[in-house]
Amino acid sequence: MFAAYAARIDRDQPLNGLELGERPAPEVRPGWTTVNVRAASLNHHDLWTLRGVGITEESLPMILGCDAAGVDADGNEVVLHSVIGQTGHGVGAREKPSILTERYQGTFAEQVTVPAWNVLPKPKELSFAEAACLPTAWLTAYRMLFTNAGVRPGDSVLVQGAGGGVATAAIVLGAAAGLRIFATSRDEAKRERALKLGAEAVFATGERLPQRVDAVIETVGAATWSHSVKSLKPGGTLVISGATSGFTPKSGELNRIFFLELKIVGSTMGSKEELTGLLSFCAAKGIRPVIDSTLPLDRAREGFTKMAEGELFGKIVLTV
Known part of the structure; x- marks a missing residue:
């Protein structure tokens, strides 16, 4: 074959x-x-x-x-x-x-x-x-948002690296679930597309947000790590499932993590039950x-x- x-x-x-x-x-x-x-x-x-x-x-x-x-x-x-x-x-x-x-x-x-x-x-x-x-990138985003980030409708979420499979899925799924989605990208065209997918606001990579967020969806890694940590509210959650730009950021921002009691959660793929939920969510809400x-x-x-x-x-x- x-x-x-x-x-x-x-x-x-x-x-x-x-x-x-x-x-x-x-x-x-x-x-x-x-x-x-x-x-x-x-x-x-x-x-x-x-x-x-x-x-x-x-x-x-x-x-x-x-x-x-x-x-x-x-x-x-x-x-x-x-x-x-x-x-x-x-x-x-x-x-x-x-x-x-x-x-x-x-x-x-x-x-x-x-x-x-x-x-x-x-x-x-x-x-x-x-x-x-759906079974890898979209399932990963589904688990990051709805299992590991602990967010509810109305909460704010920063999605780093709009354009990638997981990031794109997080924007669409989060918006459909009533989350306030902020997205970043180095590329202006990708930022515009993120808005069309449901992001409330978009920013250049590393740009300071107008407010701190409840959670960050991180897949870029080293290049955006500091920005992700600095963008969180006290007690906020950073969920990471990948590091396409590298595994070693210049600063781990450890002082911010412990002083602001931030939560760092690793996330990999998802369960069969979560995939079943994702399939049902997409079918019921018309998500593609x-x-x-x-x-x-x-x-x-x-x-x-x-x-x-x-x-x-x-x-x-x-x-x-």
Whole structure:
């Protein structure tokens, strides 16, 4: 079957390890099922995999891709929850949870196998492309906002780095839930698009806000860390799920964190129950993921290049 996969690890030039070509069709394990992929979406996790994060040379070649929507063996339209082993289903209770591509082959292929427990019905209101955007970036944003940030309708939230998949999702989901969303970006066009998605106000990266906020959604990392901490009200919450600009900020702002009793919460992906809630929320409220572009699987390299260069707003979808 045709697939996009990591053939080599290159920490400095990750796209050098990306190959497109034929790979063996997946074998079904007991308790697992095969899904014919109709659409899958790119995440920064795929670039990190090409850099060797969460994977070893011994695991290669590894088909990339965490997200997918497709059709199962019984003809049902489904969405995949990409955290394998979160409850032991299909792998045994002692195996640590992992995301597709860390231990098991991913979704950038004609077929993928996952534990049957990881398959959810696709809402009829969502297309395959839209549904394929939800299980990683949008689920991450959903958990950051509604589980870890502790915000309620009317609260204020700063979303750093408008344009990325998680940030875009946080703007849309937060606005739909009645939150006051402030967003930042270095790019004026992205700031304008954030306003159209429901942000109350937008600012250049690092610009001082007119007020402090109840929570910050942080995925940029080093470049925005100080601004995120300084933007919080006393007792506010900073939720971080990524660091696309690097892991080491110039200042940790530790004095502000302890003196203002700020909360720093790490957040990774989300549970199957949260994905079920996200799917229902999108269907009920008419929410649709923001799709930057849609490409056939054999043009996956174009999508990877665009994501690596940061030249996107929303999700890049690969169709099969």
